[in-house]
Amino acid sequence: MEMRNYICLMSVWTLIVSSCKKPYSPPAITVNNNYLVVEGVIDAGTDSTVIKLSRTVNLSGQTALNPEKNATVTVQGDQNASYSLSETAGGRYVSAPLNLDNTHKYRLFITTADGRIYASNYEGVKETPPIDTLGYMITNDGLSLYINTHDPANNTHYYRWDYAETYLYFSPLTSYYKYIDYPFYYTQRSVRRLPSEYINTCYITNNSTTVLLNSSAKLAQDMINQTPITQVPKDSEKIFYRYTINVKQYALTPEAYEFWTLLKKNTEKLGTIFDPQPSEAKTNLYCVSNPSEPVIGYMSVSTVSQKRIFIDRTELPVWPFSPPECNPLYASWMKKGYIDSNLPDSVYIPLGPIESEYIPALNDTAYSVKVGYYDCVDCRYHLHGKTQKPAFWK
């Protein structure tokens, strides 16, 4: 018996799987399409119904928002009830609280400014159960917010959520004075701010950008357990001081759930090998005057439940705290001669009063006002912060 042995040593194998993701710009597709996009929920409860109408734009367009203005929008019931919505901003149509009768079906009816008529199918009113818990878990990476809910009537099964989060933000430099341009004397051109005029404290609000869905259709009870809503990294400025989140819950029909699932798949894919191919979601909206014209969106009729929680920094573990700092160059003394040309356009904002006397620390009479660059002083320039305290802020 002769024994042969082979030993194959496969060796040095540098850079192995180098799969990678690169930006891709599709070929310049300019199609003459401006399909109507209808977004919103007919709120059957005590809140007002907000419907946003827009038109699609070409992919290469700078902004995706192309509001459809001056349309006539009504909610119609199958019992001939009719509620009209009025345009509050471009493409945004709002109604008074509707308090719909949940034994009837309702639809949205739109007549655009150019006379085209669109409508949704009649949909029954879905009752949304209340949110049981809106909570958070502390993970290695930060906060993970979740929701628990259930429907004792075992009737909801398909859920969607969206949220608005708001947090407190302080600008690195604080301005106690503001510049006014009328007195002749420079020293009088700085005025102490009223508390309402402070621009260092802001409330920054973000809306959810991802589609949040879950279903209990496969479960024995109509119950959603710890479905993730959002994550906040531990070094995020959102949780430096105080954070709040308000989550709205919507009950969906199976068809609406399918619409949102496809919408999510088409635009929130991971880019894996086994990604499904894109396909367009079925809508319940149609163009009455031209049935072959695509309409985008899905109109649901439901009540809405919501819940808000606040999270203070003090509730959280000791995580690295590095509030935004300003480059020292951006806080400096400005010579008197430049005040006239630099302060009025608000690029530099006075932090204190305009000084007339000699400042010993600087050993230079030419400096007269301490200023900060607007980015470091005015928190409203930071992520569209608002200095007005929101009504819900406690």
Add this chain to the structure above:
Amino acid sequence: MKRIYLLTLCLTLAFGFASAQDNSKTISVNFQKANIGQIVSDLEAKTGYHFYYNPPQFDSLKVTLQATDKTLSAVLTLAFHGTDFTFTIKEQYVFLTKGRQVAASLAPGFFDRSQPATTTAPVITDYTDQTKVVKVPEATTENKIYEIGIRTNNIKPGNSTLAGYIRNIKTGEAVIGASIYDPETKNGIASDQFGYYSLTLPRGRHALVIKGLGMKDTRRRIILYSDGKLNIEMQEQVTSLKEVTISAEKVANVKSVQMGVNKLDIRSIKQIPTVFGEADVLRVVLTLPGVQSVGEATTGFNVRGGAADQNLILFNDATIYNPSHFFGFFSAFDPDLIKNIELYKSTVPEKYGGRLSSVLEVTDRDGNKKNFSGTAGIGLITSRLNLEGPIIKNKTSFILGARTTYSDWLLSLLPDAYKHSSASFYDVNMGITSQINDKNTIYLMGYLSQDKFRLNSDTAYAYSNKNTNIKWKHNFNNKLYSVLLAGYDHYDYNVTSTANPIDAYKLDFGIAQYNFRADFTYYVNPKNTIDFGLSSIYYKMNPGEEVGNGSKSLVVPQIVPQEQASENAAYLGDKYDITPDFSVSAGIRYSLYAYLGPQTVDNYAPNLPKEPVNVTDSTTYGKGKVINTYKGPEVRVSARYNLNDDLSLKAAYNTMHQYIHQLSNTTAISPTDIYKLSDPNIKPQFGQQVSLGVYKNAKSNTIETSVEVYYKKISDYLDYKSGATLLLNPHIEQDVINTRGKAYGVEFLVKKTAGKLNGWASYTYSRTFLQQDDPNAGELVNNGNWYPANYDKPHAFNFNGNYRFSHRFSVSLDATYSTGRPITLPIAKYEYGGSERVYYSDRNAYRIPDYFRADLAMNIEGNHKVHQLTHNSWSIGIYNLTGRANAYSTFFQEQGGVINGYQLSIFARPIPFVNYNIRF
């Protein structure tokens, strides 16, 4: 003392002195450390015999022996005991040799004409008995004349049939597709998958030429008296350098009747550089003309515009449902065991059916019947081991191969998106071949594979292939043999999630088939071969079963009822040479499919879309009840006409039925795709293909060229509706649409099979379109217009070349270019749900950028001395030499409310590899 060389000795002997033999005479000897001279003179004196030997060979011999009243042969046996000296006594002559014993009788028929007329009863000389032939040194077998059949004084006119096995002399395994050819009468045939051949020739003397893939060409001289058997052993080609050998028979390209067949042996497969350095069968298939894929990360392949599920993948006659490992980067076949592969793109043999596009046969080697041997490979990603050897020497052998991976560390090096991923696989392969006797051989195979992976989520996937079959080959006579096969094939996968105890689930899918096949081959005469047989498959499918995982889980069990069906077929095929230049192969296969109970089937209102509202009622059928049947003939016709010796024209027409459908809404075949059996609401697929080809060989058959044109029509292919749910859907007919397809193309191939530069280049122009033409389907993809299939790549160019600089150094280059595959792109954007969203165009209206890749490999051999401690070789290469980031897919991702387009590339950089092989 007389010395003569062996050759002279043989000649002397041939004159056959007739003298009385006196073997029984006894002698007594007493040697004390006697050398050869002393022994020989003593024995010559005592016996009167003549001794022939070569004294220097016997230098070392010293004999101490005392014996009384022993025969000469007993004395010599004792004297040479424990040494490698041997002796042969022939009449009054004694031949002493070292190592090899002298065959003292001549090969029968050596002096055929001088043979005295024999009066004894005729003896059937059958050289199939290995032990009789084995004594004859290999070098002389070519010149020896074998008598076949019952010897007669005068050769009767007419034909007789010669049959037997062609085997590898070293390992005893069958040589498949070897050609055995008689240049005089121009009769020839190729050995089948068992190495078996049957050749009918005019009786008389012939010199047969035998050529085999990777084997040394050899000749056999025969005298054919009547029907008989001859087993032929072939030597392996010296394998120091890997040559491209694509086709078994050098003339097959032009001479065979088949069209659209590609055959590759493991040597060509191993020559092609692959990304992980491990030879891969399915990667090589993708380099063949007419074969496309949707991208690098899939082993799913598309043959002449067919879908990936329209390929019947047979691994030692077992159907493999998922031929991939590790996200499709590896194929399921262990390269150490594979012998060859054969892809039928056009002329599918009548014995195969059930898939529309192609049949890919992957065949493992038989185990070594003579010696134990093994190979082991250690790599960074996989390790392999294989063992083979005789169970009963020269009769029964086994081969066993196993592979496993330890790739988790690799995934941890990947970008964040894969950080929490894991993947592993193993496979085990087993084969037993037992030649019970001349007429009966048993083949047993087993295959098991298991894959597990987790792609950056809490969901774990696992899938497994399990296959086994037993084949019994029986030769009734030289002209008729049969193969009976019984087998079981199984594929299953499961998906488990445990992250959220309330939602935790386990999902199972499985398909099993029980196979029975009886194939008969009848060689009527040299011009006519008939194949016929029966096949039967019983399918049992678990289309999906989801249950809760863990005690807290609230998941309600959801079980889609099991499906059963049977697929039976009978076939008859005849290959007939009408004139030496015109051959026709015509066959028919009749298949009968039955969907079986227990089952509840929904009935839909006629002429309305298959939607829930149109369900009129449902019918429940009992166990074993035939719910409905589909049946039909399948035609397999091909013809060849030789314009001259190296130029021929061929034409073929094929039709096929496919009763099992794979449903997928991903671009690449994913391990969690499901299968569906045809039922009253889902029709079987039907395909027909017509093809024409011109074949020309040049430079004594070392350059092969061909042009093939095809047109193909497919009906009732299943495509899914937008937003279809395929998994756990008990009413799948509501989510799919019957689609028809058309494909056409032209394939050019140039192949150089010998010389310093060898390899092949192919260019294919092909188009594949689909159209949803079901008037009752409701909403149609692209409004019912034709649209290109995912794998429609009009231009494809492949080059595989190997240049041999010296016997120790060669370079392989592999280059691939193709048009980018079609994709669905967004044509507009809008804001919805807090973010930008995109609106998609018609399906597959755009294309990703063109694909190009070049790979380079250098093979450096160590020295070729036979006796050294280790044999080693290096293989150094670079995959994707130019580092082109070929797009695999494009996708659109919302980030912070803004939509961005991305392209995914699988291997976006040059990937170097080095293999070092030691053999000892």
